Amino acid sequence: MRKTDTKGKILDAAQDCIQRVGANAMSYQDISEAVGIQKASIHYHFATKERLIEALIDRYSERFFSLVQSIVESELSPETKLRRYGLLFEAMLSEGERGKVCLCGILGAELATLSPVAVDNIRRFFRENEKRLAEVLDEGRRQGVFQFEGDSRSMATLMFSLLEGAMLVVRADEGTQRFSAIMRQMIKLISA
């Protein structure tokens, strides 16, 4: 274990910055100021900006799915699982002082400017989320607490798209409570 985890601090600063302004507006200077390190020193830990972003997506995915998994595997009701899942996104909006959105959501908007590896991992993040969501939806349908036509996978894509989109839309007129309202409405729609 390192005493001062500079590598981690760089990732922290980069993530904070990207979630607020996007990857193209994030610069090495921003990171160097936030971490208290020289610009050139970042290159010691991450050869290029592309690599830094790729590493960031990896860490973010890992952490996020760890949280998701603990929700999905819990003994909570399907409805509560969905609500908890939505809270993972909602928490970002109120985190810190400024409005952050999902890292992979904002990177999805800048997809065309990212490396193929990054694009792949973002795509995987999307798909994996849909998969976990589909599990919960299926569980709820089996228990008779959820009701909707079509396959659960389409429904999962719908819900995930909604959450990603809602972060961007809601952030535009500062209001976390609007986000939870949307999530509540969504759950009502599929409740039996």
Place this chain on the structure above:
Amino acid sequence: MRKTDTKGKILDAAQDCIQRVGANAMSYQDISEAVGIQKASIHYHFATKERLIEALIDRYSERFFSLVQSIVESELSPETKLRRYGLLFEAMLSEGERGKVCLCGILGAELATLSPVAVDNIRRFFRENEKRLAEVLDEGRRQGVFQFEGDSRSMATLMFSLLEGAMLVVRADEGTQRFSAIMRQMIKLISA
């Protein structure tokens, strides 16, 4: 009327570029090459990049709401109106050769880097869309073809967020048909 509408061509090029890669990744060089004009000449038509983006949002909003209005005011069924509305977004994904998303959607992701005027107009774009959507939802509920709990405004925010989010998510794994599937699923959810 000008013979060669350079100002319009600049806006065309800028919009195409932003819808694909975002505002921060769009440069004056990109525009100059696309239009066939010198970089400096762009400044004759738009003093700064911020002004250019502001003008772009204005034109985009005007055009978009013109299309929306013709749908809302038509004699179509509420369900068809929603389907047509969704097609406005879907068309962008398949437009040109590359995947474009809603201009205001992608700018919403980069909101923190835009001018206050631009932010205001993007916010207005969002609200106005929700308003039009709410009208259609109300109409459908009065006619008994739509059914959902809560106020139509929350439902409208949900639908709009879904559409904006779905563009980003679907673009990540190239598939226009997935977008229409989401829209169909959404309409099913509120159909009586």
Place this chain on the structure above:
DNA sequence: GAAAATTAACCGATCAGTAGGTAGGTATAT
């Protein structure tokens, strides 16, 4: 209606600033 003045629309050259990245050196710890 011809000459003169003005404006619109653009270009070439250049600016200061910042981007990401590199080279080489230094201090520390094992």
Place this chain on the structure above:
DNA sequence: ATATACCTACCTACTGATCGGTTAATTTTC
């Protein structure tokens, strides 16, 4: 003494923006 972790100094490329100047069209004046 060798790798780790960082620094200073610098580089090239490109960013949006400004400059003075050019050309063609339009408007004004007589």
